[in-house]
Amino acid sequence: MTSSRAALASRSSRRRAARFLAAGLLALFTQAAAAHAFLDHASPRVGAVVHSAPSEVKLWFTEKLEPAFSTLRVVDGDGKQVDRKDKQMDPKDPSAMQVSLPPLPPGSYRVYWRALSADTHVTEGDFSFVVAP
Amino acid sequence: MKKQCLTRLQAMGLAACLLAPALASAHGFAGKRFFPATPATDDPFVADELSLPTISQRKLGATDDAPATTERSTSIDFTKRITSDFGVGFGANYLRLAPEGGDVQKGFDNFSANVKYQFYKNDAREAIASVGVDWDIGGSGQSKVGAESFSTWTPAIFVGKGFGDLPDSAKYLRPFAVTGTAGYAIPSRNSTTTFDEDGNASVEQHPDVFKLGFAIEYSLPYLQSFVKDVGLREPFNKMIPLVEFDLQKPVNRGAAPFTGTVNPGLIWAGRTMQFAVEAVIPINNRTGGDTGFLFQVHFFLDDLFPRSLGKPIF
Numbered sequence: 001m002t003s004s005r006a007a008l009a010s011r012s013s014r015r016r017a018a019r020f021l022a023a024g025l026l027a028l029f030t031q032a033a034a035a036h037a038f039l040d041h042a043s044p045r046v047g048a049v050v051h052s053a054p055s056e057v058k059l060w061f062t063e064k065l066e067p068a069f070s071t072l073r074v075v076d077g078d079g080k081q082v083d084r085k086d087k088q089m090d091p092k093d094p095s096a097m098q099v100s101l102p103p104l105p106p107g108s109y110r111v112y113w114r115a116l117s118a119d120t121h122v123t124e125g126d127f128s129f130v131v132a133p
Numbered sequence: 134m135k136k137q138c139l140t141r142l143q144a145m146g147l148a149a150c151l152l153a154p155a156l157a158s159a160h161g162f163a164g165k166r167f168f169p170a171t172p173a174t175d176d177p178f179v180a181d182e183l184s185l186p187t188i189s190q191r192k193l194g195a196t197d198d199a200p201a202t203t204e205r206s207t208s209i210d211f212t213k214r215i216t217s218d219f220g221v222g223f224g225a226n227y228l229r230l231a232p233e234g235g236d237v238q239k240g241f242d243n244f245s246a247n248v249k250y251q252f253y254k255n256d257a258r259e260a261i262a263s264v265g266v267d268w269d270i271g272g273s274g275q276s277k278v279g280a281e282s283f284s285t286w287t288p289a290i291f292v293g294k295g296f297g298d299l300p301d302s303a304k305y306l307r308p309f310a311v312t313g314t315a316g317y318a319i320p321s322r323n324s325t326t327t328f329d330e331d332g333n334a335s336v337e338q339h340p341d342v343f344k345l346g347f348a349i350e351y352s353l354p355y356l357q358s359f360v361k362d363v364g365l366r367e368p369f370n371k372m373i374p375l376v377e378f379d380l381q382k383p384v385n386r387g388a389a390p391f392t393g394t395v396n397p398g399l400i401w402a403g404r405t406m407q408f409a410v411e412a413v414i415p416i417n418n419r420t421g422g423d424t425g426f427l428f429q430v431h432f433f434l435d436d437l438f439p440r441s442l443g444k445p446i447f
Contacts, residue, residue, distance in 0.1 A: 035404035035436040036167075039358040047304075047361030062404065119439040125165040127359050 037063040037095070037117040039125060046127040053131050057083070057111055058090070058098035065095060069116040072099045077108050106133040160433050164256030165359055166295035167352070168312060169400045172409045172429040173377040174346030175314045177261050177293035179220030179251050181434035181443045184210040188428045191394075191413050194421020195233075201422070205229040206242075212249075214445040222247040228278040240275030243284075249291070259295030259310070264288070271321060282325070287344065289316030297359065308355040313347035323386060340383035345391075350375035354402070373400040377411065392420040396427060405436040 040060045044050050057074055067089045074083040083099040090096035097113075109131065114124040160180035161168035170176050172187055190205040205228070212222035224245040230238045249265030267287040274280025295310040320339040328334050352373050357365055380393035398411025413425040435443035 035433070036162075038167075038354065041357075041362060045362040046358060119436065121436070121439065123162070123165070125359050 035063055035117065035119065036121045036123050037061040037065060037115040038123060039113070039115075039127075040095075042111070042127070044129040047129065049130045049132050051132050053104040054101060054129075056098050056100045058096060059111075059113055060093070060096045061115055061117075063095060063115075063117040063119075065089065065097060066116040066118060066120075067097070069114075069122075070097055071112075071114045072097050073112050074099065074101060075110050075112070076104075082109065104131050106131050160435055161293075163254050163259045163261045163293065163295065164297070165355075166259035166297055166310060167354065167402070168261070168293050168295075168310060169350070169352075169373050169375075169402050169407055169409075170431050171312060171348045171350075171375065171377055171400075172398075172411060172427055172431075173379045173394075173396050173413075174312065174348055175265075175289070175291055177251075177263050177291035177312050177314070179214050179218060179249050179263065180212055181214050181220075181438075181445075182210075182212050183432040183434055184208070184429055185432065186430065189413060189425060191425025192423040194415075200233040200235060202230050202232040202235075205231075213442075216447050217445050218251045220249050222249065226274075230278055238277045240278040241273075241280065242278060243272070243274035243280045244270050246270065257298065259297045261293040263291040265291065267316070281320075281339075283320055283322040283339065285318050285320045287316045287318040289314050289344070295355075297355070304360050305356075307360050308352045310350050310352065311347060312350075314345070316344040318342040318344055318381075338386040340386040340388065343382045343384050345380045345382075345393075346378060348375050348377040350400075368401060371402050373402060374398075375400060378416075380416070390417075390419060392417065394420065398427070405433050407431045407433075 038061065039046075040062050042060070043058045044054050057072065059072065072087045073081055076082050082104065083101055085099070087097060087099045090098060107130070108128055110126055110128045112126045114122065116122050160182060161170065161176065161178050168176065168178065170180075170182060170184070172184070187208045187210065188206070190203065192201060192203045195201040206226055208224060208226040210222060210224040212220050214220045226242040228240060228242050245267060247265055247267040249263050251261065251263040253260070253262040265288070267289065269281070269285040269287070271284035272282050276282065291312070291314045293310065293312040297307045299307050319341050323339055325337045325339065326334050327337070350373050353365055353369060354371055354373070356363065357370050375398060377396040377398070378393065379396065380391050382391045383389045393416050394413045395416050396411040396413050398409060400407055400409045409427070409429040409431065411427040413427050415422050415424070433443075437443060
């Protein structure tokens, strides 16, 4: 009898501990606000070879961006900036930014970006794309 | 006058915003490289992170003193940045030992504490390095699960290197990264002498142990974001296949060859947490035992609580 009571008490204490742990994890999840902004996808696609020159480069991130401190530029094979320096956020999607391009001759181009997410974490990166003749 | 005040306030606000990103540099980044937390070997960076839980199970081989035993470990590890480059950590490990033909033993292994200082980071080279000391706190665990009555101090160096600086001709190798740690575990007592009921003494030696751990990982997020969008989507675009090696070698007072495990596995890294699963395979006959498994849930506290628990204290 005593041992069965002890077993019940132990089981009950384990359940309480499990509930406490579950509540803690739930609290962690529900308080999640923002995180590092990773590049989700881009147009032109990362590493793509395109046969017609794109009129803009647009990047979509995994988080909302802070427009003032997020940057985007495109350079040619000589390292010269070729975009129109008119980076702007997508008014309908705060996680996307874009910059327009003049007609680009065939060649290799590199996109450099820096993203500041709402939680003040900074990420940065670059990738290339090729305009084929 | 009012306009001047506003301008000053705006300037202060702008300065605060500019400073904030520097303060918020965070877990496991060197340039565009994100190093995930590896479950079997220590990370080369300091961070605000919580591993809850790490569960591993493996059947250990029989020894002269003990039968083959299935060991299940459930542990929790918490690390906290004091400054952006200096952090402390705490760990607890609950063990369940099931020896063949014997009674199951359960209890806490010794608790551990550690400090780590990140002294080098090169964003362009995706390189990072830290030094630290781990303290296995003697007598804080339960002897029935083998917790030692003495402490062990392990100074160690930790390094991480991504291969994003490889030339275009090797661009598909750029998602590779390696992390590693080398440490030297020094027990606070060289030996323990015990006496049986007839008064005969037996001496157990406690050797210094060289510990070596490293991980080779291939980041699919890196491939997708910086090399070539190959069309991977959720959940595959957040996966990092890896192989970890967790090795140790007693170097004196009973020196012996390396033992350890090789752990092939997979990490899925999300916005605020990651999951890891690995097989745990003994590297040689001397290690013994069967293949086991490891599973970990890991939280990025700097993403979950960027303005409180997840930022450096100073």
